[in-house]
Amino acid sequence: MGNSSSMLTQYDIEEVQEHCNHAFSQQETVSLYQRFCQLDRSSGGFISADEFLSVPEFAVNPLAQRLLRTVDGLNFKEFVAFLSAFSPRATLQQKIEFIFKVYDSDGKGSVSFKDLLDVLRDLTGHFISEEQREQVLKQVLEEAGYRKDSSLVFADFVKILGNPGLKMEVEVPVD
Structure with a gap:
């Protein structure tokens, strides 16, 4: 192999x-x-x-x-x-672990406001301003019970993303 x-x-x-x-x-x-x-x-x-x-x-x-x-x-x-992580057979836990790794860019086991902002910037590009991104992110964190200076660990991601409706799948073509 x-x-x-x-x-x-x-x-x-x-x-x-x-x-x-x-x-x-x-x-x-x-x-x-x-x-x-x-x-x-x-x-x-x-x-x-x-x-x-x-x-x-x-x-x-x-x-x-x-x-x-x-x-x-x-x-x-x-x-x-x-x-x-993209398999329909993957558990919600496996999907969240994958997402956490993407956000935890330095691999230290926590995600800062800056990490979240960096991902949001990657996703939105020039479509919204930096101020709008920060405002949206701050509001999302507050609604989830966190502050801008919070450092999120994996358990926090489970709490925030633990919705069983999370869809993250690809289909593997089989010959």
């Missing part, structure tokens, strides 16, 4: 499925492996940031630069783990 030109064995499939809490079926895992091999242009067994940017949907994502910190240099198992 280290070299993307090798074949995926039944053991590899089961290992990846176990690692990703069975977020994808065996058939979906094989399809993801084929896509991984297409993206791994260097055949080194890892996908670089540049290779990820070759996916048009990823390249135009306003959070692409933030996501690249998470995905640069992934092997196949890590690639599937990254995508597993």
